[in-house]
Amino acid sequence: MGLFDFIRNEFIEVIDWVDNSTDTVIWKFPDNGNNIKYGAQLTVRESQVAVFMNEGQIADIYPPGRYELTTQNMPIMTTLRSWKYGFESPFKADVYFVSTKQFTNLKWGTQNPIIVRDPEFKQVRVRAFGVFSLRVANAGTFLKEFAGTTPVVRISDVEGQLRTAIVSTFSDTVAEANVSVLDLARNYQELGEKLRPMLQNDFTAYGLELTRFYIENTSLPPEVESFLDKTTQMNMVDDMARFQQFQAGVAIEKAAESDGPAGTAVLMGGLGSFMNSTNAGNLPPQPGQIPDKAQILALIKELGELKAAGILTEEEFAAKKAELLSRL
Known part of the structure; x- marks a missing residue:
């Protein structure tokens, strides 16, 4: 050379x-x-x-x-x-x-429960987890914040600091959004979009754009989860009489699949509940309470199978059959 x-x-x-x-x-x-x-x-x-x-x-x-x-x-x-x-x-x-491409599927989560101000429960301990996506919006600002003297910076080097920023402001942003933890557990996607612009302020300071923010899971205290479960059940069951009929039907089906005296006892109790729920006492059945004909015939068929298997006596079968046929 x-x-x-x-x-x-x-x-x-x-x-x-x-x-x-x-x-x-x-x-x-x-x-x-x-x-x-x-x-x-x-x-x-x-x-x-x-x-x-x-x-x-x-x-x-x-x-x-x-x-x-x-x-x-x-x-x-x-x-x-x-x-x-x-x-x-x-x-x-x-x-x-x-x-400046979009980096997706970045993880965030609370290592320990955080206290969230809730409009219904006042203060609740919540753990939350999810994913987020970002892209560099201001290369100069981002470079000053993360480059230093490092020749190569991976997204994993940035993710940890951003995760801390998300968690530190998560409780405040939920409070500002005036979102109940009940809604937090039911509408993850909508709430993620609602919280994203609030969290954007922290990302702007790093020259970043928070393009997506998702809540994948929240963990609530046992007492709050119990209340939420009860609320959900009440919303599903508008008529307690229909709910009792449903419970009685489930018990009868299980009894038909059981063997021995235990199955017989459950069956008899289930039939009793079914009769009481459809026509309490000696009152005439009300509209909407009369059992379906096909349902009664199915019960008689199941009783016959139990009699054939030797679980019910002839007298028990005859008594229950007569009682069911009287409902037709």
Whole structure:
């Protein structure tokens, strides 16, 4: 190699970044101590931003495109270096590429229960878990917050700090949204969208955009979960008489599948409950309380099978059969 080749190889003529990874968010161009040639070619691909730094200070920022590095398209660098018109000498600068693609399926969660102010329960301890997605919105701000002297920054390096920010403000944002923990447990997607703009303030400080925020699971204290279960059951059962009939029907079905005296006892108790629920005492049956004909015939058939198996006596079968037929 001649002296001319040695001097030429000291200058950087092409600057670009081909990202073969899926998790790199900041990558410093390796200059190996060499200067950048005046007029060097800079290529910034889609979902990338190139940031030039002059002695630790952010200078020019380039969106996707192809650039020839001259004083005409390096206005901030030219000002910082006080370059005069016609400057054509090699120069020194740190070049960082920042990925602006969307990073998805990032995890967040509360390691310990947090106290949430609730409009119905006043204060409740809640644990919550979910996922979020983000992208770099301001490359300069993001670079100042996370790059430092590190040549490569992975999304996992950023995720931990952002997770802390989410958890620290989660209880406050839920309180500001005036959302009950009952709704928190029922409408994860809607609440995630409602909380996302509130959490965005913390992400803006890092130059990031919170594109998605999901609540996947919440864990409430046992007493609150018990109340929620009771509320759900009451919403499902509008008519307690119908609910009692349903319970009696379930008991009868189980008895038909059982063997021995225990099955007989359950069956008799279930039939008694069924009769009482459809016609309490000696009162005539009310509209809507008369048992279905097919249901009664099915019960008689099941009684016959129990008699054939020797579980019911002839007298027990005849008595129950007569009682059921009287309901037709």
